[in-house]
Amino acid sequence: MKKSFPNIRLRRLRNNSPIRNLIRENVLSAHDLIQPIFLIDGKNKTEKIKSMPSIHRMTIDLAIKEIKILQKLGIQGIALFPCIKDKYKDAYGSESYNDDGLMQRAIRSIKKSVKNIAIISDVALDPYTSHGQDGILSPTKKILNDETIEILVKQSLSHARCGVDILAPSDMMDGRIKSIRKALENNKFVDTKILSYSAKYSSNFYGPFRDAVGSVKNLGASKKDTYQMDFSNSKDAIREAEMDISEGADIIMIKPGMPYLDIVSKINSQFNVPIFVYQVSGEYSMIKAASQNKWLNEKRIVLETLMSMKRAGANAIISYYAKDALKWMK
Ligand code: PBG
Numbered sequence: 001m002k003k004s005f006p007n008i009r010l011r012r013l014r015n016n017s018p019i020r021n022l023i024r025e026n027v028l029s030a031h032d033l034i035q036p037i038f039l040i041d042g043k044n045k046t047e048k049i050k051s052m053p054s055i056h057r058m059t060i061d062l063a064i065k066e067i068k069i070l071q072k073l074g075i076q077g078i079a080l081f082p083c084i085k086d087k088y089k090d091a092y093g094s095e096s097y098n099d100d101g102l103m104q105r106a107i108r109s110i111k112k113s114v115k116n117i118a119i120i121s122d123v124a125l126d127p128y129t130s131h132g133q134d135g136i137l138s139p140t141k142k143i144l145n146d147e148t149i150e151i152l153v154k155q156s157l158s159h160a161r162c163g164v165d166i167l168a169p170s171d172m173m174d175g176r177i178k179s180i181r182k183a184l185e186n187n188k189f190v191d192t193k194i195l196s197y198s199a200k201y202s203s204n205f206y207g208p209f210r211d212a213v214g215s216v217k218n219l220g221a222s223k224k225d226t227y228q229m230d231f232s233n234s235k236d237a238i239r240e241a242e243m244d245i246s247e248g249a250d251i252i253m254i255k256p257g258m259p260y261l262d263i264v265s266k267i268n269s270q271f272n273v274p275i276f277v278y279q280v281s282g283e284y285s286m287i288k289a290a291s292q293n294k295w296l297n298e299k300r301i302v303l304e305t306l307m308s309m310k311r312a313g314a315n316a317i318i319s320y321y322a323k324d325a326l327k328w329m330k
Contacts, residue, residue: 026310028303030074030329034120034276035322037063038212039082039106051208052281053288055320057083060106064113073326077118079168079318080106082127083214092136093125097154099161107162120195120318121159123152123169123180132210132219134171135227143226149176156180160189168253170197172227174243181248195276196249199237199263202228205256205282212281237263238270245273251315256280258305261312268313277314279305284320299328 013023038057040047046056058066067078082102088095095101103121110119125148126134135143136151148171156167169176177196184192202225210216229236241252252271254264255278268275287305291298302321309317319325 026307028307028310028325028329030326031076032306032310032314032316033075033322033325034077034079034118034316034318035070035075036079036081036318036320037066039063039080039102041085041102049208049212051211052285052320053292055212055284057212060102060109063106064110067110067114067117070323070326071114071117073323073330075117075322075326077120077166077316078110079120079122080110081122081209081213082106083212084127086130086214086218089128089130089218091130093128093151093155096125096128096151097158099158101158104158104162107159107164111163118165119163120166120168121164123156123159123167124171125151125155126171126210126215126219127213129215130218131222132215132217133222134224135173145173145175145227148173149179152176153179153183157183157187157189160184160187160192164192166193166195166251168195168197170200170253172197172200172224172229175247177244177247177249193250194248195251195253196244197253197255197278198240198244198249199252199254199260199267200228201231201256201260203231203256203259203280203282205259205280208281208285231259234263234266238266241267241271241273245271249273251276253278253318254314256283257309257317257319258283261308264309264312264314274315275313276316276318277309277312279309279317279319279321281320287321299324303328 013019040057040059042059043061046058049055084102124134126132135148138144251274253276257277257279264277287301290296306317
């Protein structure tokens with residue numbers, strides 16, 4: 001280093017904003033962001049989510065209004081999550097493939113009223129099971145892999161029939177991408193895309209989401225460690241990505257976001273597939289709480305976190321801050 005100085009002064013390229021703008025490697029645009037939307041039944045109604053200030057569950061009619069606003073801001077995609085009443089939940093999550101269920105009605109109505117937006121639907125059983133797990137249980141309470149896949153396939157086909165653009169299996173059962181892809185092909189849904197949550201960690205950052213979809217009390221003290229990944233590992237994430245790509249996934253998701261950027265970077269350097277990153281509920285709530293206390297500058301922090309995900313290799317980011325970020329970027 002001593003020898004190169006003063007010929008090389010790295011600060012030379014930082015000393016005014018035109019230069020910084022010209023040499024910048026990554027940009028964040030409206031095309032990079034996806035807004036999650038929590039759905040409830042009814043009309044013209046919203047509900048606050050205690051652990052996620054400023055985020056609301058909403059009925060389909062209001063979701064459509066919201067999506068139109070998001071579209072004016074330039075958004076290209078939305079991710080739908082249902083919060084259904086307890087009376088519709090059972091041990092098998094059967095409501096998940098009801099063609100007249102909340103998700104199915106939402107997909108159909110949004111498709112009808114909003115053109116040119118990618119609808120991403122969550123494929124998983126946890127909003128529908130009386131026990132809050134993403135899989136069905138054996139008598140000894142083990143999560144049954146292959147039996148769960150049968151239900152996920154039904155759920156996927158039901159969303160595909162409604163015209164969903166992207167199915168996003170977030171359940172972490174082994175082999176589900178293969179089965180879902182095969183069912184889509186057999187039923188002529190050749191254009192339905194699969195965004196696989198490949199590297200989904202068993203994370204404590206999902207707490208507020210479980211509150212939002214109403215699975216928190218059903219889940220109780222049970223954990224998801226037998227199917228979601230151990231956060232001490234990274235080789236496992238590479239194998240998950242490899243497996244899902246070979247089974248027919250079009251896009252790979254990594255989740256949570258910021259604490260897992262090493263995984264994003266690794267997967268990005270090893271595979272030639274698009275990568276989405278999910279800035280999850282706990283990440284949102286941490287930033288929100290600190291911002292409300294004026295401990296952090298919300299706008300700057302959010303844009304920095306989103307850029308860090310782009311830098312690591314994300315093509316797009318699912319974030320509860322998508323709408324705010326779009327406004328701030330204008
Ligand atoms: C459900 C699912 C979860 C999230 C997305 N899909 C929660 C979980 O696995 O318990 C988390 C999203 C977030 O925290 O924002 N299969």
